[in-house]
Amino acid sequence: MAQVAHPAAPAVPITVTVNGTTYRHAVEPRTLLVYYLRDTLSLFGTHIGCDTTSCGACTVLLNGLAVKSCTVLAAQADGAEILTVEGLARDGQLHPIQEAFWLEHGLQCGFCTPGMLLTALQILQRHPDPSDPEIRRGLEGNLCRCTGYQHIVNAVRRAARELQSAPPAGAD
Amino acid sequence: MTHHIRVTVNGTEREAQVEPRLLLVHFLREVLGLTGTHIGCDTTNCGACTVLLDGRPVKSCTLFALQADGREVMTVEGLARDGQLHPIQEGFHEKHGLQCGFCTPGMMMTAYALLQRQPTPTEEEIRWAISGNLCRCTGYVNIVEAIRYAAEKLHGAPAGAGGRS
Amino acid sequence: MIPDRFEYFAPQSVPEAVGLLQRYGAEARLLAGGHSLIPLMKLRLAAPRYLIDLNRIPRLASIEEDATVLRIGALTRHAELEASELVRTRYPLLADAAHVIADPLVRNMGTIGGSLAHADPAGDWGAAMLAVRAEVVATGPRGLRTIPIDGFFTDTFTSALEPDEILTEVRVPRPQRGSGGAYLKLERKVGDFAIAAVGVSLVLDGRGTCGQVGIGLCNVAPTSLRARRAEAVLEGKKPEAAALARAAAAAAEEATPVSDLRGPAEFKRDMVRVLTARALRRALQRARGEG
Numbered sequence: 053m054a055q056v057a058h059p060a061a062p063a064v065p066i067t068v069t070v071n072g073t074t075y076r077h078a079v080e081p082r083t084l085l086v087y088y089l090r091d092t093l094s095l096f097g098t099h100i101g102c103d104t105t106s107c108g109a110c111t112v113l114l115n116g117l118a119v120k121s122c123t124v125l126a127a128q129a130d131g132a133e134i135l136t137v138e139g140l141a142r143d144g145q146l147h148p149i150q151e152a153f154w155l156e157h158g159l160q161c162g163f164c165t166p167g168m169l170l171t172a173l174q175i176l177q178r179h180p181d182p183s184d185p186e187i188r189r190g191l192e193g194n195l196c197r198c199t200g201y202q203h204i205v206n207a208v209r210r211a212a213r214e215l216q217s218a219p220p221a222g223a224d
Numbered sequence: 225m226t227h228h229i230r231v232t233v234n235g236t237e238r239e240a241q242v243e244p245r246l247l248l249v250h251f252l253r254e255v256l257g258l259t260g261t262h263i264g265c266d267t268t269n270c271g272a273c274t275v276l277l278d279g280r281p282v283k284s285c286t287l288f289a290l291q292a293d294g295r296e297v298m299t300v301e302g303l304a305r306d307g308q309l310h311p312i313q314e315g316f317h318e319k320h321g322l323q324c325g326f327c328t329p330g331m332m333m334t335a336y337a338l339l340q341r342q343p344t345p346t347e348e349e350i351r352w353a354i355s356g357n358l359c360r361c362t363g364y365v366n367i368v369e370a371i372r373y374a375a376e377k378l379h380g381a382p383a384g385a386g387g388r389s
Numbered sequence: 390m391i392p393d394r395f396e397y398f399a400p401q402s403v404p405e406a407v408g409l410l411q412r413y414g415a416e417a418r419l420l421a422g423g424h425s426l427i428p429l430m431k432l433r434l435a436a437p438r439y440l441i442d443l444n445r446i447p448r449l450a451s452i453e454e455d456a457t458v459l460r461i462g463a464l465t466r467h468a469e470l471e472a473s474e475l476v477r478t479r480y481p482l483l484a485d486a487a488h489v490i491a492d493p494l495v496r497n498m499g500t501i502g503g504s505l506a507h508a509d510p511a512g513d514w515g516a517a518m519l520a521v522r523a524e525v526v527a528t529g530p531r532g533l534r535t536i537p538i539d540g541f542f543t544d545t546f547t548s549a550l551e552p553d554e555i556l557t558e559v560r561v562p563r564p565q566r567g568s569g570g571a572y573l574k575l576e577r578k579v580g581d582f583a584i585a586a587v588g589v590s591l592v593l594d595g596r597g598t599c600g601q602v603g604i605g606l607c608n609v610a611p612t613s614l615r616a617r618r619a620e621a622v623l624e625g626k627k628p629e630a631a632a633l634a635r636a637a638a639a640a641a642e643e644a645t646p647v648s649d650l651r652g653p654a655e656f657k658r659d660m661v662r663v664l665t666a667r668a669l670r671r672a673l674q675r676a677r678g679e680g
Contacts, residue, residue, distance in 0.1 A: 160323030244397030355579040356492030
């Protein structure tokens with residue numbers, strides 16, 4: 053079946069606050085949020101792993117909700133607050149979730165890791181003291197080809213302990 | 225017919241009766257229970273099985289245990305002292321010099337021998353020294369950084385010229 | 390993988406080792422560096438019933454020059470040859486070759502004697518020694534005999550050694566004034582066997598004409614190969630660009646590579662041409678003292 057390209061649609065103006073900074077751009081309606089973050093804002097920490105909404109490497113927090121940014125239109129983020137992996141560290145200090153991944157060897161190649169970190173934050177927002185099943189359920193949308201997940205779970209558990217005893221100032 | 229061997233492994237004398245065909249790597253792993261030395265390829269290629277024999281790095285999958293009789297062997301388990309990581313191990317941690325970790329014991333033993341021989345190696349010397357150790361994960365960059373870190377830690381002065389910061 | 394069972398002997402002298410070879414004949418194998426033999430045993434492509442370990446015999450490893458030759462003990466490790474100041478400064482072809490055999494770990498164990506006796510056409514020492522016109526010393530029940538390297542490799546994995554002989558020494562003629570050499574190897578990755586490798590040794594006389602020329606080819610024939618016609622192109626001639634190109638082309642024609650994982654035969658043949666040309670230029674540089 054022959055495909056006919058649709059004519060260009062008018063651009064959509066959006067205002068988005070990413071990691072505390074507000075941006076204004078006009079985007080094509082079809083622009084995915086992940087491409088807006090990577091190609092327009094040059095925030096390459098958010099990765100594209102599968103193009104099929106499966107792997108979760110593209111996970112960001114959108115108004116505090118962990119979403120797969122490959123399956124959200126940039127236009128949908130108009131007026132929203134977004135947190136990407138670049139927004140975790142403060143003044144050169146790693147966020148406890150990042151430290152925990154490092155200490156627990158919760159990453160090998162690192163490709164899934166930004167997505168894992170943001171999802172982990174979501175888990176800990178909802179379950180400050182999560183059980184292992186709760187951690188694993190929370191991570192179901194994030195695939196890892198390297199680790200077998202065990203160290204990721206250990207890292208989230210460790211971060212939970214750290215955050216309970218000393219939550220960082222202004223934590224999302 | 226078995227043979228009696230005496231091998232000093234990580235400073236401790238070990239004795240055993242072994243078949244002649246017992247590979248050194250199997251002796252270390254299965255007889256002595258030192259499973260830090262890995263078997264990666266069975267074809268003398270990958271170097272995951274690297275240990276030090278009288279201070280020289282060798283592929284323990286391609287020696288018979290008999291060949292180590294009366295000699296000294298050092299494995300990855302011999303690196304840390306009193307619970308303290310060796311600077312090489314510290315380097316691999318600090319510089320993310322491992323992902324899956326499978327090649328890592330072999331890498332570290334080769335690094336140990338290199339730094340004994342050449343305390344301030346250049347990047348090229350490091351890369352040449354580890355050219356018998358394969359890594360499927362890292363692309364070697366962080367392994368080189370880890371070894372450079374260890375060289376600096378062990379010998380104070382910055383390592384040889386060149387390479388990335 | 391686990392080798393088949395065998396009985397193990399660690400003789401303390403060459404005569405003792407020879408006696409064991411005599412006794413056990415075709416079912417026995419010698420263990421030197423073991424980094425060709427043991428991999429075969431692990432795949433059970435080799436399954437000797439008796440293994441005679443040469444590594445406990447003293448004084449089989451050495452690197453010494455006398456009045457006429459460099460004498461290398463058979464149990465000398467590739468790494469020792471690589472590290473030798475004497476080899477590096479006076480026998481650069483050998484130093485080049487030592488540097489590219491397998492990898493640093495294998496070089497710690499592999500020996501020059503074992504490599505030559507194994508007679509693998511992919512063995513770098515074979516081609517290097519053909520280029521320098523070396524000879525090997527074999528020790529057996531009938532005493533010592535010297536075997537020129539030319540004619541030592543009789544077939545793939547087959548040498549002129551008798552079943553009861555042990556290769557105990559390699560002798561390389563001392564370099565004459567005006568000599569130079571180089572060994573160049575093309576490989577898919579560091580540590581691999583050669584796609585093709587070439588060793589070149591030559592002498593320039595006072596007028597800049599080539600005297601003796603030696604060209605050895607690695608892994609492009611059923612055995613290590615001496616490129617005689619290529620040598621003849623240059624002997625007695627001035628090594629000008631046209632002559633070098635003809636010699637390189639001749640070497641490529643003499644090679645009989647097979648197509649395999651390392652590349653098509655035509656590619657390997659062309660690489661012989663390229664490497665021969667480059668090795669000739671490098672050898673000439675060294676012969677002229679241009680370092």
